[in-house]
Amino acid sequence: MNLNPRRHEEPEINVVSLIDVVLLLVVFFMLSSKFSQEGRLQVRLPHASAVPSATSQPEPLVVTVTERGDYLVNGRELINSSPDTLRSALIRQAGADRDMIVTIRADARATQQSVVTAMDVLGALGFVRLQIATIKTHGGGGS
Numbered sequence: 001m002n003l004n005p006r007r008h009e010e011p012e013i014n015v016v017s018l019i020d021v022v023l024l025l026v027v028f029f030m031l032s033s034k035f036s037q038e039g040r041l042q043v044r045l046p047h048a049s050a051v052p053s054a055t056s057q058p059e060p061l062v063v064t065v066t067e068r069g070d071y072l073v074n075g076r077e078l079i080n081s082s083p084d085t086l087r088s089a090l091i092r093q094a095g096a097d098r099d100m101i102v103t104i105r106a107d108a109r110a111t112q113q114s115v116v117t118a119m120d121v122l123g124a125l126g127f128v129r130l131q132i133a134t135i136k137t138h139g140g141g142g143s
Contacts, residue, residue: 061094063122065106069114081114086121098126105133 063086064072071078073089094100102122106115122130 060097060100061090061102063090063102063104063118065104065110065114065118067107067109069111071114071118083117083121086118087125090121090125090127094125094127099129100127101129101131102127103131103133 062072062074064075066072068081070081071086071089073086073093076089078085078089104115104118104122106118119130
């Protein structure tokens with residue numbers, strides 16, 4: 001006769017409460033996270049931490065955008081700042097060569113629209129090798 005019967009029971013772990021705690025932590029971190037909005041970021045141009053080394057060849061075509069939104073092509077000021085005037089000046093300077101590198105030198109205070117208009121005109125004419133001139137930032141931080 002066995003007076004002390006041993007029952008063999010499998011240990012059981014209740015994970016329902018663990019799932020509840022994990023879900024509460026996920027909700028807490030989602031609500032307390034700070035999501036940055038890109039519209040609030042301040043961008044300071046034309047500084048860059050690395051400037052490409054100078055090439056041995058002079059820049060074949062330079063489009064300068066002034067603070068007021070006026071354009072200069074290879075140092076010659078245009079009569080107005082319309083895209084059509086810029087287009088005709090670029091055609092006159094470049095001829096049929098659309099493979100040349102075009103450097104856009106934009107003033108840091110120039111409007112973004114003026115720079116985008118210059119890039120749009122260059123792209124419509126078939127120029128695909130565009131570069132934007134910047135100055136090297138000293139000390140690793142912005143001013």
